[in-house]
Amino acid sequence: MLAVFRQFGIKEFVGSSTGNSSTALARAVRRDPAMRAHFFCGEDFVTNHDVPDHARTSLTVVPGTYVDASAEASRFAAEQGLHLDAGFFNWARGEGLELAYLEALDQMDRTPDVIVQGISSGMGLLAAHKGMREYPLTGAIDRMPRFLMVQEESCAPAATGWREGRRELTAADRIDRPEELATAILLGDGAPYYPYLYDIASETGGAVGSASRRELVEARTMLRELEGLDVCYAAAATIAAVRNGAAAGRIGEDATVLVSLTGRSRTDAPA
Structure with a gap:
């Protein structure tokens, strides 16, 4: 930048x-x-x-x-x-965020079927989608993955809009003071960004979903126990989304899934 x-x-x-x-x-x-x-x-x-x-x-x-x-x-x-x-609308910022996904693809031996990321404005997801449009030109991937976005249930205006089939959010969707575990993705007003996310989910056969507080805690604990990774709750939301998608049959047991584990807060949820 x-x-x-x-x-x-x-x-x-x-x-x-x-x-x-x-x-x-x-x-x-x-x-x-x-x-x-x-x-x-x-x-x-x-x-x-x-x-x-x-x-x-x-x-x-x-x-x-x-x-x-x-x-x-x-x-x-x-x-x-x-x-x-301007964050989301700063193309230089997007170019930087895109590099994380390009590095991930360089280390993979196959094209992911699904890409999962926790979202607030969804800037990182927009950058990832741009990278997935460009990388087929290099032969590194052979198709466009599905994009699955996730928010915490207590602050999920984009997930609500998607579930209701709306391409735009209104003032009624705004959450003035969101407070929960996944602090990095608690964006109460997603109206300026949601149409871009809706289009990506629609075009790739993906979705915008949400995960509950309990599911975030379970996913974070699971990552600790199975992978030895201590991540923040915004990152754990991606694992919760994968579990929910698999349970609902939207992600097959043989699917290759690329998840983005981001964020820096490591505070445990209060009992």
Whole structure:
């Protein structure tokens, strides 16, 4: 992203995230003496951020959610005349996210039948879909996989819209203060992004689903016991989605499934 910013003459920018991308960008800014960045986060996501105390990076905590922090970042950028990293709609960010999937495909000896990822805006999923459209040109894969997206049941506007056969979400679908386990994917207002996700699910024969709190806890425990992997609940949501898909017969026992385990929070659910 910083390379693209330099290419377009951007030396100072504003951004917001639930933690991962702001942390990564802040560390990258420290390596580039010509760059300066201002990050915003909702109060519930402070512990997910690790923005170094540095003269060229700052972190502003906003009362409220990720949506509130994004709105404040947008206001600040407009007032200061600075570039706003618009997240989902930043194609440079998508190109970076795409690399994780291309690296995964390079290590696989077959084309996955299904790709599963937990979603908030679904930016990573959009990037993955772009990669799957491009990689057949190299001969690395021979068909388009199905895309299965999952949200936590307590905050699943996209899953609700999909289940009801709608291509758009409305203000009635917004969840003002989502609070549950999978903090990295608790996005209460998915209206700007959902049409893109709906199209990907429709075009690939996939779906947008949800997983309950109990299913997330069970999936995370299963990963620990069977694979020795301690992941966050947003990542565990993918395993819950695979279990649900297999139980419903939507994922066959011989299917090759590629799941994306992302996120950084490792706090156990309260009893």
